Amino acid sequence: MTDSPVKTHRRGHVLEVTLDRPKANAIDLATSRIMGEVFRDFRDDPDLRVALITGAGDKFFCPGWDLKAAADGDAVDGDYGVGGFGGLQEMRAMNKPIVAAVNGICCGGGLEWALSADIILAADHAQFALPEIRSGTVADAASVKLPKRIPYHIAMEMLLTGRWIDAEEAARWGMINQIHPADALMEKARALADHLASGPPLVYAAIKEIVREAEAMTFQDAMNRITRRQFETVDTLYASEDQLEGARAFAEKRDPVWKGT
Numbered sequence: 001m002t003d004s005p006v007k008t009h010r011r012g013h014v015l016e017v018t019l020d021r022p023k024a025n026a027i028d029l030a031t032s033r034i035m036g037e038v039f040r041d042f043r044d045d046p047d048l049r050v051a052l053i054t055g056a057g058d059k060f061f062c063p064g065w066d067l068k069a070a071a072d073g074d075a076v077d078g079d080y081g082v083g084g085f086g087g088l089q090e091m092r093a094m095n096k097p098i099v100a101a102v103n104g105i106c107c108g109g110g111l112e113w114a115l116s117a118d119i120i121l122a123a124d125h126a127q128f129a130l131p132e133i134r135s136g137t138v139a140d141a142a143s144v145k146l147p148k149r150i151p152y153h154i155a156m157e158m159l160l161t162g163r164w165i166d167a168e169e170a171a172r173w174g175m176i177n178q179i180h181p182a183d184a185l186m187e188k189a190r191a192l193a194d195h196l197a198s199g200p201p202l203v204y205a206a207i208k209e210i211v212r213e214a215e216a217m218t219f220q221d222a223m224n225r226i227t228r229r230q231f232e233t234v235d236t237l238y239a240s241e242d243q244l245e246g247a248r249a250f251a252e253k254r255d256p257v258w259k260g261t
Helices: 029-044 067-071 109-115 131-135 140-149 152-161 167-172 182-197 201-214 219-227 232-238 241-251
Strands: 006-011 014-019 050-055 060-062 098-102 105-107 119-123 127-129 178-180
Touching: 006 029, 014 029, 014 182, 050 060, 050 109, 050 182, 060 109, 098 109, 098 182, 105 109, 109 140, 119 167, 119 182, 127 167, 131 152, 140 152, 167 178, 178 182, 201 219, 201 232, 201 241, 232 241
Parallel strands: 014 050, 050 098, 060 105, 098 119, 105 127, 119 178
Antiparallel strands: 006 014
């Protein structure tokens, strides 16, 4: 639907998802539910291999929760839909790569949405913060994720003070991968998404499941589950045509043709 706050565009094996909700791309309950349906459908579509997420315009990526909607009755613990807030941070079995192109202000739940991606590119004017502390609430997903992604003391400073950081500092702490001029951001993000889409989807799925599940395991327990093929994605990969194709392509000195089977 053209009037939807979530715009999607299929480009080969890539799904571009643009949050387009003027004026600032804030997320209310209804928008979150739409986002969840979009990402669920992406997850379950065998022809789609990579998602690229961004915000409309050049000022806001996403400021997170729509406080005006909250004032009008949207409950902070309301029904966000499948996948939780923004459709990604609690989406089960999301075993496909997600690239975020942060095109401006990225704060609160918007930063949590970006942290749900696997690779984050940002425009040189992008800014990041967790200002929930100032409105008397907790950045719940960021409190779980951020101290595991960047140095603990920097994460805690952001959570406890709401301090803003620019793209350069975000890159220095490892919060984002790359910085690009604003007018080149989407070109670079699309090139990266296309590169990923040309890769082995079954290997990506195994990587994402291993990384996700191993977070709560000891190293040896995780390795045991891998070698015993107790991860569904690993078992699928090891029994696949793509596994044989990789070996054949190497032996024949050609590029592999990945089919996802």
